[in-house]
Amino acid sequence: MAKTNTTVYVCSECGATSPRWLGRCPSCGQFNTMAEEIVKPAASENAKKGVYSLPHAKPLSQVTYERHDRVSSGISEFDTVLGGGIVKGSLVLLGGDPGIGKSTLLTQISAHLSKNHKVLYFSAEESCSQVKMRCDRLGCGGEQMLLLNGTCIDNLESELDGVEYCVVDSIQAVYTDDLSSSSGSVGQVRECATKLMRIAKSRGITFFIIGHVTKEGALAGPKVLEHIMDTVLYFEGENRENFRILRAVKNRFGNVSEVGVFEMTGEGIIAINDYSGIFLSESRGEEAGCAVTPSQTGNRCMNVEIQALITKVAFGQPRRMSLGVDYNKLALLLAVLEKRCNLHFSAQEVYINVMGGIKLNEPACDLAVCAALASSYFDKPVDKYTAVFGEVGLTGEVRAVQYAEKRVQECVKMGFKRVLLPAKNMKSVAKYADKISIVPVLYLGTMLKSLFPKD
Ligand SMILES: Nc1ncnc2c1ncn2[C@@H]1O[C@H](COP(=O)(O)OP(=O)(O)OP(=O)(O)O)[C@@H](O)[C@H]1O
Numbered sequence: 001m002a003k004t005n006t007t008v009y010v011c012s013e014c015g016a017t018s019p020r021w022l023g024r025c026p027s028c029g030q031f032n033t034m035a036e037e038i039v040k041p042a043a044s045e046n047a048k049k050g051v052y053s054l055p056h057a058k059p060l061s062q063v064t065y066e067r068h069d070r071v072s073s074g075i076s077e078f079d080t081v082l083g084g085g086i087v088k089g090s091l092v093l094l095g096g097d098p099g100i101g102k103s104t105l106l107t108q109i110s111a112h113l114s115k116n117h118k119v120l121y122f123s124a125e126e127s128c129s130q131v132k133m134r135c136d137r138l139g140c141g142g143e144q145m146l147l148l149n150g151t152c153i154d155n156l157e158s159e160l161d162g163v164e165y166c167v168v169d170s171i172q173a174v175y176t177d178d179l180s181s182s183s184g185s186v187g188q189v190r191e192c193a194t195k196l197m198r199i200a201k202s203r204g205i206t207f208f209i210i211g212h213v214t215k216e217g218a219l220a221g222p223k224v225l226e227h228i229m230d231t232v233l234y235f236e237g238e239n240r241e242n243f244r245i246l247r248a249v250k251n252r253f254g255n256v257s258e259v260g261v262f263e264m265t266g267e268g269i270i271a272i273n274d275y276s277g278i279f280l281s282e283s284r285g286e287e288a289g290c291a292v293t294p295s296q297t298g299n300r301c302m303n304v305e306i307q308a309l310i311t312k313v314a315f316g317q318p319r320r321m322s323l324g325v326d327y328n329k330l331a332l333l334l335a336v337l338e339k340r341c342n343l344h345f346s347a348q349e350v351y352i353n354v355m356g357g358i359k360l361n362e363p364a365c366d367l368a369v370c371a372a373l374a375s376s377y378f379d380k381p382v383d384k385y386t387a388v389f390g391e392v393g394l395t396g397e398v399r400a401v402q403y404a405e406k407r408v409q410e411c412v413k414m415g416f417k418r419v420l421l422p423a424k425n426m427k428s429v430a431k432y433a434d435k436i437s438i439v440p441v442l443y444l445g446t447m448l449k450s451l452f453p454k455d
C-alpha cells in the first residue's frame with residue numbers, strides 16, 4: 001500500500017512532537033507553540049536510486065554565473081528599493097499595516113507588467129470585481145492581467161502556465177489542503193511560502209507576496225517566512241497621512257539602504273522623486289514646539305519636522321505620548337533635560353509628533369526632540385531657518401553622529417541659514433561654513449542657550 005503524508009504538531013521552542021494540537025508543550029511548558037507540519041514518508045532505497053541524481057562538488061572556477069535580468073516595475077522608487085528592478089524568479093514579500101496600500105501598489109505594478117508579460121493576480125482577500133474596481137479607480141489599465149479569486153494555494157499551480165509574474169494577496173489568507181490548521185496559522189504560512197518558493201525556483205516565476213504585520217509591526221507568521229524570501233519590503237507610514245515609505249529589510253539582489261518615498265492619492269500611489277520639504281509644516285518658525293532635523297533614512301537625507309506640545313497636567317499622572325519617536329527615548333530625553341538643564345516636566349503632559357507620519361529611530365534626532373520640547377516649554381518658537389541634529393548622552397553631552405556632511409548639505413539645499421550640530425562633527429563639515437552658519441554644540445545646555453538666548 002502506498003504511504004501517504006501525515007501531519008504532526010511540532011513545538012517551535014523545543015521541537016517536541018505530538019500527534020494532536022496542544023495549548024501547552026508537554027516538554028518545555030511553553031504556551032501556544034505547537035504548529036502543524038507535514039511528515040512525508042521516507043523514500044525507499046529503490047525510489048532514491050531512480051529519482052535522485054546526486055550533485056557533485058566542484059571547484060569555484062568551474063561555477064558559471066546565473067544572469068539576473070531585471071525588469072522595471074513602472075514605479076521608479078520601487079525599482080530603486082529592489083536594487084534596480086525586479087529580478088526574474090525571485091520572491092518578494094511586501095509587509096505593512098492594514099489599509100496602508102499594499103494591494104494598491106502591487107495592482108499598479110501588475111497592471112504595468114501585464115502590458116508585456118503574463119501576470120496573474122491571485123487574490124484571497126478580495127473578489128475579482130473588487131480588484132477590477134480598484135484598477136478602474138487607479139486608471140492603470142491592466143486589461144491583460146489575469147485575476148484569480150480563491151484561498152486554496154493548491155489550485156494556483158495549475159493556473160500558472162506561461163505566467164511570468166504572480167501576486168499573492170495575502171500569504172495569511174491562503175491555505176494548503178495538506179494541513180488541517182486554519183489559514184494564517186504558523187504551519188499554513190510556512191507550508192504555503194515553501195510551496196511558492198518551490199514553484200518560483202523551478203519554473204522561474206516571480207512572486208510578489210503580501211504579508212500582514214502584527215500589532216508590534218513585525219511580519220505575522222514564522223520567522224522562516226522572511227528567510228525563504230529573496231527580498232523583504234516594509235510599506236510604512238501613518239494611515240491618516242498621505243506619505244508612505246518603502247524600505248527593504250532584506251535583499252539578496254541589492255543593498256537594503258535604499259528607501260522609496262510615495263504619496264497615496266485617489267489615483268493610486270505616486271513615487272515622489274523630489275522629497276525635500278514635504279515633511280515640513282507651514283507654521284514652522286511662528287509657533288512654539290517645532291524643530292527641524294535632517295534625518296538619514298536609508299541612503300537619503302530628508303529634513304523632518306518634530307513637534308512637541310507641553311501642557312499642565314489636568315489631574316493624576318501626567319501623560320507622555322510619542323508618535324514617530326520611540327517612547328523610551330522620549331522618557332530618557334525628558335530625564336536628561338530635567339537633570340542637566342533644569343527644565344521641569346513632572347507636572348506637565350508631554351506630546352511628541354513627527355510630521356508626515358515618519359518614524360525616526362536614529363539617535364541623531366535626539367537634539368531636535370530636545371529643541372522641540374524646550375521650545376514648547378519656554379513657549380518660544382525656534383527660528384524658521386535653523387536645523388539641529390546630534391545624539392544626546394545621559395550626561396547631557398552632544399555626541400557625534402554619522403553622515404554629518406550629507407545632513408548639512410541637505411540643510412544648505414533647503415535654504416536653511418543655521419545648523420546646530422555636535423562639536424565633534426565640525427571637521428567634516430567645515431567646507432560648508434561659507435554657505436550656512438555652523439554652530440558646534442558640546443552640551444545640551446549650549447544648544448538651548450543658542451536657540452533661546454534669553455531663557
Ligand atoms: N476611493 C478611494 N479614493 C481614495 N483613496 C482610496 C479609495 N479607496 C481606497 N483608498 C485608499 O486605499 C487604501 C487601501 O489600500 P489597499 O487596499 O491597497 O491597502 P492594503 O494595504 O492592501 O490593505 P489590507 O491590508 O486591508 O489589504 C485606503 O486606506 C485608502 O487610503
Ligand SMILES: [Mg+2]
Nearest residue numbers: 102103125169
Ligand atoms: Mg490588501
